[in-house]
Amino acid sequence: MNDLSFELGTYVTELRRYFHQNPELSLNEYNTNKKIIQELESIGVPYYTICNTGVVATIQGKPGKVVALRADIDALPIEEKNDISYKSKTKGVMHACGHDAHTAMLLGAVKILNENKDNINGSIKVIFQPAEETGEATQDIVATGILNNVDSIFAIHVITDLPTG
Numbered sequence: 001m002n003d004l005s006f007e008l009g010t011y012v013t014e015l016r017r018y019f020h021q022n023p024e025l026s027l028n029e030y031n032t033n034k035k036i037i038q039e040l041e042s043i044g045v046p047y048y049t050i051c052n053t054g055v056v057a058t059i060q061g062k063p064g065k066v067v068a069l070r071a072d073i074d075a076l077p078i079e080e081k082n083d084i085s086y087k088s089k090t091k092g093v094m095h096a097c098g099h100d101a102h103t104a105m106l107l108g109a110v111k112i113l114n115e116n117k118d119n120i121n122g123s124i125k126v127i128f129q130p131a132e133e134t135g136e137a138t139q140d141i142v143a144t145g146i147l148n149n150v151d152s153i154f155a156i157h158v159i160t161d162l163p164t165g
Contacts, residue, residue: 012108015039017086019100023075026131029053032073032103034127041105044112045126050144052136055128059113060121068125068146068153071102072132087155095116098158103128105156125150 015035024032033053040057047057053073066088080087080094088094095101106126113124125146131137147153 008111012104015107016101017105018071018106020095021086021089022087023090023095023100024073024121025076025077025093025132026074026115026136027051027053029073029130029131033128033130036103036107040110043070043107043111043114045084045110050146051130051140053130054137054141056146057110057126057128059117059120059124059126061117061122064120064122065151066123066125066149068127068150069106070129070153070155071106072099072129072155073103074099074131074133076133097133098160099132101158102156122151 018035021031022031022035024030030053033049033055036055037047037049040055045059047055050056063140075088075090075093075095076097077092078096079092080096093136107127110126113120127141127146129137131142141147
């Protein structure tokens with residue numbers, strides 16, 4: 001599994017830069033939704049859409065517990081001042097909170113986990129959550145029942161104040 005995670009560095013970086021260049025505000029993550037779906041289809045993982053722009057995918061291993069992994073996908077209404085090659089192309093909107101990285105890293109994890117699903121005892125539910133910044137979709141997501149059979153759920157958050165590693 002380690003070799004695959006190392007090989008996916010470029011894939012995750014390219015995805016992160018794509019999402020960073022194309023940020024969308026809460027409940028308007030339509031292009032983000034399409035890109036996530038495109039990647040899930042290329043990996044071969046079944047999915048469905050929730051709350052218009054959210055996506056849920058499932059990696060089915062052997063019988064066992066259900067673990068959920070969650071990433072937020074929305075951006076903030078902030079003008080990007082950085083001078084980088086992958087700067088936001090959307091005036092007044094940027095991924096200032098790391099949701100571009102969260103989404104890219106979760107797609108990388110999907111690739112790794114799907115490649116190793118025969119060695120996994122249980123299944124992994126992958127949730128790409130819209131409107132995390134405003135909280136507008138949170139109750140709707142819970143109301144869908146997607147968490148009813150989940151034994152554990154994990155989410156990540158980047159912290160730029162800490163050194164890498």
